[in-house]
Amino acid sequence: MAETKRETERKYEADDTTTLPDLTRVPGVARVTDEGVMELDAVYYDTPDLRLAADGLTLRRRTGGRDAGWHLKFPVAPGVRDEIRAPLSDTLPPDLAALLRSRVRDTEVVPVVRLRSSRAVRHLLGDDGTLLAEVSVDTVRAERRDRGAKGKRAAWTEIEVELADDDAFGGEAAGSARAGAGSDGAGKARADGEAFLDAVGKRLLKAGIHPATSASKLARALADTGARPTPVLAAPPAAPGTAGAAVLAYVREQIRAIVTLDPAVRRDRPDAVHRMRVACRRLRSAFKTYRKVLDREVTDPIGRELKWLAGELGVARDTEVLAERLRARVDAVPGPLLLGPVQGRLRIWHTAREASARRTVLAALDSDRHLALLAALDRLLADPPLRKAASRDAREVFAGAVRKDHDRLGARVERALALDPGERRDLALHEARKAAKRARYAAEAARPAVGKPARRFAKRVKALQTCLGDHQDSVVTREALRELAIQAHAAGESAFTWGVLYGREAATAETRAGELPELWARASGPGLRAALSR
Numbered sequence: 001m002a003e004t005k006r007e008t009e010r011k012y013e014a015d016d017t018t019t020l021p022d023l024t025r026v027p028g029v030a031r032v033t034d035e036g037v038m039e040l041d042a043v044y045y046d047t048p049d050l051r052l053a054a055d056g057l058t059l060r061r062r063t064g065g066r067d068a069g070w071h072l073k074f075p076v077a078p079g080v081r082d083e084i085r086a087p088l089s090d091t092l093p094p095d096l097a098a099l100l101r102s103r104v105r106d107t108e109v110v111p112v113v114r115l116r117s118s119r120a121v122r123h124l125l126g127d128d129g130t131l132l133a134e135v136s137v138d139t140v141r142a143e144r145r146d147r148g149a150k151g152k153r154a155a156w157t158e159i160e161v162e163l164a165d166d167d168a169f170g171g172e173a174a175g176s177a178r179a180g181a182g183s184d185g186a187g188k189a190r191a192d193g194e195a196f197l198d199a200v201g202k203r204l205l206k207a208g209i210h211p212a213t214s215a216s217k218l219a220r221a222l223a224d225t226g227a228r229p230t231p232v233l234a235a236p237p238a239a240p241g242t243a244g245a246a247v248l249a250y251v252r253e254q255i256r257a258i259v260t261l262d263p264a265v266r267r268d269r270p271d272a273v274h275r276m277r278v279a280c281r282r283l284r285s286a287f288k289t290y291r292k293v294l295d296r297e298v299t300d301p302i303g304r305e306l307k308w309l310a311g312e313l314g315v316a317r318d319t320e321v322l323a324e325r326l327r328a329r330v331d332a333v334p335g336p337l338l339l340g341p342v343q344g345r346l347r348i349w350h351t352a353r354e355a356s357a358r359r360t361v362l363a364a365l366d367s368d369r370h371l372a373l374l375a376a377l378d379r380l381l382a383d384p385p386l387r388k389a390a391s392r393d394a395r396e397v398f399a400g401a402v403r404k405d406h407d408r409l410g411a412r413v414e415r416a417l418a419l420d421p422g423e424r425r426d427l428a429l430h431e432a433r434k435a436a437k438r439a440r441y442a443a444e445a446a447r448p449a450v451g452k453p454a455r456r457f458a459k460r461v462k463a464l465q466t467c468l469g470d471h472q473d474s475v476v477t478r479e480a481l482r483e484l485a486i487q488a489h490a491a492g493e494s495a496f497t498w499g500v501l502y503g504r505e506a507a508t509a510e511t512r513a514g515e516l517p518e519l520w521a522r523a524s525g526p527g528l529r530a531a532l533s534r
Contacts, residue, residue, distance in 0.1 A: 056075040098365075
């Protein structure tokens with residue numbers, strides 16, 4: 001079973017003559033203990049074209065030290081990585097292989113570098129004996145193992161300063177920070193840890209020890225042996241300032257999000273499903289909005305596959321959003337109106353749905369269909385199907401596309417507002433919501449080319465989309481409440497509370513529908529639209 005550790009460290013250049021200064025002079029450090037020397041032997045794996053290295057990932061099998069095993073590291077921020085560990089084995093563990101799938105696809109990972117390090121370790125301890133950080137002086141010998149570079153060698157010495165794994169910087173909050181939580185306590189823990197590393201760095205700098213230029217040992221080994229990993233998602237082959245260049249830059253951004261969020265979804269990281277689903281929707285919307293730039297004969301089939309993937313992700317996302325909404329609604333019900341085991345019934349309902357949704361998402365990501373979609377996206381960037389409009393000025397093309405999507409939105413809003421309350425209006429409002437989302441995405445994509453008018457337009461349409469989204473959420477919530485009421489009744493429980501909540505949701509929907517005329521007036525003002533034409 002793989003486990004995750006948040007690794008926060010700083011690296012410094014050194015040589016055989018480098019000596020560490022007195023680190024007890026760093027604020028907070030009471031003692032420095034010598035933990036001896038350990039011998040580490042690691043083989044790093046990658047695809048033959050070094051896709052992982054190009055994306056800042058490292059995969060290694062290491063023996064020696066306290067954490068022998070397989071380690072897969074994902075960059076989080078400069079000097080911060082998530083390290084996923086698996087027990088030592090002869091072959092790559094399936095859990096780690098799955099996390100690499102969106103990047104390596106069907107390509108086998110092979111040994112590319114062997115690193116042998118003699119690590120002299122010192123511990124920085126606080127007044128109460130708490131471990132604050134580990135300082136290591138590593139003497140490294142690197143040897144290339146991949147075809148075409150086999151036998152090339154490099155050697156160097158470096159210093160690593162890594163924050164401790166314990167609660168030195170905020171107790172439980174520190175643990176939450178390393179786990180990726182976003183609480184205020186976790187944020188303070190991160191800030192305190194970074195401040196401590198800054199203090200250690202100042203002390204090293206004063207002793208003439210400077211920050212390293214390489215982000216990792218693997219990066220240093222590859223650079224010193226002549227390897228230059230190139231990003232998979234290359235720059236768009238279109239002239240700067242043209243609509244083609246601008247659209248392809250946006251498309252590349254969304255594709256990158258889909259690829260990089262794949263392992264985050266698999267790891268069940270907070271908000272990962274939502275962000276990946278949004279990237280699918282943004283990309284699909286861009287294909288539709290900017291069809292004068294990209295040939296739809298190529299993009300339409302990809303768009304259908306993006307719709308499929310967003311739908312599979314949506315099962316999990318919709319379950320998550322619906323459960324949060326239902327919990328909030330239940331919590332707001334006065335005690336006298338809570339009849340029966342309401343919270344328990346809600347937990348049973350959510351647990352069953354959550355497990356099923358998780359299976360659906362993982363099955364989609366593990367499918368050949370997903371790999372085929374990723375391959376199609378690669379081909380799109382490698383050979384963009386640019387049309388004649390791609391050579392035109394980006395501002396002109398983007399502004400015209402945004403206005404067209406705005407007209408489409410207007411037709412749907414006005415149709416919905418003309419209908420009486422009921423199922424037909426609910427469906428019409430849902431269609432208007434989808435049009436609002438597309439118009440907003442179009443405006444957000446246009447911001448680099450169009451500037452402030454596109455930003456203001458996106459803001460107004462987002463307010464309209466939020467209102468329409470809340471209305472649709474209320475429709476979906478009422479369906480869930482009816483289902484819960486039926487389950488409660490069948491189990492011999494009171495369905496009264498579910499009926500109360502149903503009525504409240506119906507009232508919320510009408511309130512939100514009543515806000516639409518004003519929001520649409522703000523999003524369709526002549527001045528707002530005229531600004532896009534200037």
